[in-house]
Amino acid sequence: MFQIVNSIQGKARITIDASFLSFRSTSRCLSLPSQKLAMDIRYINQGKRGKVGLCNICKQSASLSWDHVPPKGGIDLTPVDQLTILQCLTANSDEQKSRISQNGVKYRTLCKQCNARLGHSYDPLLNEFALGVGRVLKSIVKVPPVIHYRTQPAALIRAILGHLLAAKAFIDNVDVDQKIRDFLFDEQAHLPEDIKIFYWIYPYQEIVVVRDIVMPAIRGNFSKFGFFSGILKYFPIAYLVCNLEKYEGLDELTVYRNIKLEEVAEIPIHLTSIKHPLWPEITNDGNFIVGGLNLEGSIYARPRKT
Numbered sequence: 001m002f003q004i005v006n007s008i009q010g011k012a013r014i015t016i017d018a019s020f021l022s023f024r025s026t027s028r029c030l031s032l033p034s035q036k037l038a039m040d041i042r043y044i045n046q047g048k049r050g051k052v053g054l055c056n057i058c059k060q061s062a063s064l065s066w067d068h069v070p071p072k073g074g075i076d077l078t079p080v081d082q083l084t085i086l087q088c089l090t091a092n093s094d095e096q097k098s099r100i101s102q103n104g105v106k107y108r109t110l111c112k113q114c115n116a117r118l119g120h121s122y123d124p125l126l127n128e129f130a131l132g133v134g135r136v137l138k139s140i141v142k143v144p145p146v147i148h149y150r151t152q153p154a155a156l157i158r159a160i161l162g163h164l165l166a167a168k169a170f171i172d173n174v175d176v177d178q179k180i181r182d183f184l185f186d187e188q189a190h191l192p193e194d195i196k197i198f199y200w201i202y203p204y205q206e207i208v209v210v211r212d213i214v215m216p217a218i219r220g221n222f223s224k225f226g227f228f229s230g231i232l233k234y235f236p237i238a239y240l241v242c243n244l245e246k247y248e249g250l251d252e253l254t255v256y257r258n259i260k261l262e263e264v265a266e267i268p269i270h271l272t273s274i275k276h277p278l279w280p281e282i283t284n285d286g287n288f289i290v291g292g293l294n295l296e297g298s299i300y301a302r303p304r305k306t
């Protein structure tokens with residue numbers, strides 16, 4: 001049995017047997033552990049695994065530090081109400097019990113060295129991108145179909161992938177994560193071709209972080225599926241990491257995968273196709289999601305009302 005999140009309304013507890021759930025990537029087969037998983041959709045395991053544990057990036061045992069996702073400096077760290085993504089997608093509103101974080105969405109999953117490396121090497125660029133695009137959007141009077149923004153796409157790619165690695169409560173042997181680790185530890189490395197990052201305009205204050213789900217490759221067509229390693233959404237851009245050649249007409253950031261870290265490009269940002277804040281993970285007639293343990297650390301966070 002596996003969990004298809006589609007029309008489960010009002011269920012507070014879900015039981016998953018993930019023994020069968022395997023996903024074949026281009027080269028190797030990923031299998032989730034064969035065990036009975038009892039998942040409470042109210043429970044948020046956000047990677048707070050103690051002050052000492054395995055770092056999600058280098059996998060060494062170390063003193064762990066908090067990683068903000070998205071990073072500090074790219075967003076106001078205000079108090080947020082957090083739900084698990086399962087709770088957000090499936091529970092009735094009166095059953096949704098949020099957990100408060102006083103300063104944004106964060107995961108205690110990185111050693112200090114990996115956290116500092118991510119923070120110093122790539123976060124400034126990702127933060128400048130988010131803040132800069134946000135300023136452009138706020139200054140526009142008549143919205144054009146597309147704007148172009150000068151940035152360093154190779155550094156953006158590394159920042160996004162680094163924080164998605166951090167945003168995982170349970171370390172596992174997912175093939176894609178290991179490829180990303182290898183990539184992050186070698187500044188000369190090219191990202192493997194089967195890892196694509198797409199992006200779109202996201203004019204919302206909610207923060208959404210999702211790891212490791214399977215969804216239809218084409219919405220409404222249940223004959224082919226994609227593995228979505230990560231979804232990261234925060235104002236004003238959302239990102240999607242998956243193994244598909246294309247997804248729903250989105251622009252692809254990884255077309256810049258082979259340029260140098262410091263190289264600048266003007267990347268297009270289309271402004272006229274505004275998606276729902278819970279798109280693409282939202283479940284409806286044309287979509288469902290399948291996931292494992294890391295759904296517990298997949299978060300929907302909204303600014304806390306004062």
Ligand SMILES: [Zn+2]
Pocket residue numbers: 055056057058059060110111112113114115
């Ligand atoms: Zn580390």
